[in-house]
Amino acid sequence: xxxxxxxxxxxxxxxxxxxxxxxxxxxxxxxxxxxxxxxxxxxxxxxxxxxxxxxxxxxxxxxxxxxxxxxxxxxxxxxxxxxxxxxxxxxxxxxxxxxxxxxxxxxxxxxxxxxxxxxxxxxxxxxxxxxxxxxxxxxxxxxxxxxxxxxxxxxxxxxxxxxxxxxxxxxxxxxxxxxxxxxxxxxxxxxxxxxxxxxxxxxxxxxxxxxxxxxxxxxxxxxxxxxxxxxxxxxxxxxxxxxxxxxxxxxxxxxxxxxxxxxxxxxxxxxxx
Ligand SMILES: [Zn+2]
Ligand SMILES: [Zn+2]
Numbered sequence: 001x002x003x004x005x006x007x008x009x010x011x012x013x014x015x016x017x018x019x020x021x022x023x024x025x026x027x028x029x030x031x032x033x034x035x036x037x038x039x040x041x042x043x044x045x046x047x048x049x050x051x052x053x054x055x056x057x058x059x060x061x062x063x064x065x066x067x068x069x070x071x072x073x074x075x076x077x078x079x080x081x082x083x084x085x086x087x088x089x090x091x092x093x094x095x096x097x098x099x100x101x102x103x104x105x106x107x108x109x110x111x112x113x114x115x116x117x118x119x120x121x122x123x124x125x126x127x128x129x130x131x132x133x134x135x136x137x138x139x140x141x142x143x144x145x146x147x148x149x150x151x152x153x154x155x156x157x158x159x160x161x162x163x164x165x166x167x168x169x170x171x172x173x174x175x176x177x178x179x180x181x182x183x184x185x186x187x188x189x190x191x192x193x194x195x196x197x198x199x200x201x202x203x204x205x206x207x208x209x210x211x212x213x214x215x216x217x218x219x220x221x222x223x224x225x226x227x228x229x230x231x232x233x234x235x236x237x238x239x240x241x242x243x244x245x246x247x248x249x250x251x252x253x254x255x256x257x258x259x260x261x262x263x264x265x266x267x268x269x270x271x272x273x
Contacts, residue, residue: 011177013092016063017178020046020176021176048214048237066240068082083237102143102165106161178211185197214238215236232262240252
């Protein structure tokens with residue numbers, strides 16, 4: 001049996017529920033994670049109550065928080081991932097203050113050519129004649145706040161609309177609760193199942209987005225049999241599927257979270273695409 005994770009209505013932020021986006025639930029003394037390579041704050045992607053994975057007792061209160069670095073270096077986008085395992089009282093943690101920002105035009109207003117002229121002066125915006133202008137249009141990336149604010153004022157002044165976004169991003173712009181649906185993953189040895197296979201399920205659940213798969217191996221997905229530094233094998237907590245976060249250019253690739261159940265050390269492995 002497999003467990004598929006679909007989007008559901010968002011639960012209240014302070015509830016330790018399955019969720020993508022929003023604010024992470026962290027203990028008071030746990031700092032917002034930074035990328036060990038880029039030394040910038042990471043993006044909070046999802047939280048998973050460990051008890052939902054059927055790998056531990058159902059009264060286990062540990063939460064698995066998944067963070068990703070979305071900083072772009074000269075070598076390309078950073079792919080570092082990080083897992084925080086919480087214990088004890090947790091509360092929604094606000095993201096740290098950003099120091100660099102992207103500027104995105106969200107509307108061209110009544111004088112679109114004037115706004116696009118400003119956009120081409122501000123940043124490296126390449127627009128082909130006759131092609132539609134994608135909205136939002138990012139015109140400046142990872143700029144210090146004074147430059148970014150100046151750019152927004154110039155866009156406002158020419159009749160357009162623009163927003164500042166923390167760069168690299170720390171939060172997703174929307175959040176969803178999680179709906180877990182068991183399905184037949186074709187694994188033998190557990191007896192006959194009356195569950196439908198995943199293919200039928202994704203049709204049945206209709207318009208809901210599938211976010212990932214919880215727990216152990218599922219055919220078609222490469223299993224990561226990593227050993228923890230303590231020597232024991234880690235277990236798969238969740239496989240996250242690729243998704244495009246709406247209203248933003250944050251690209252969330254597929255990722256696999258592993259955890260050592262003995263020492264509670266976790267890792268998030270990301271792949272491009
Ligand atoms: Zn990084
Ligand atoms: Zn270990």
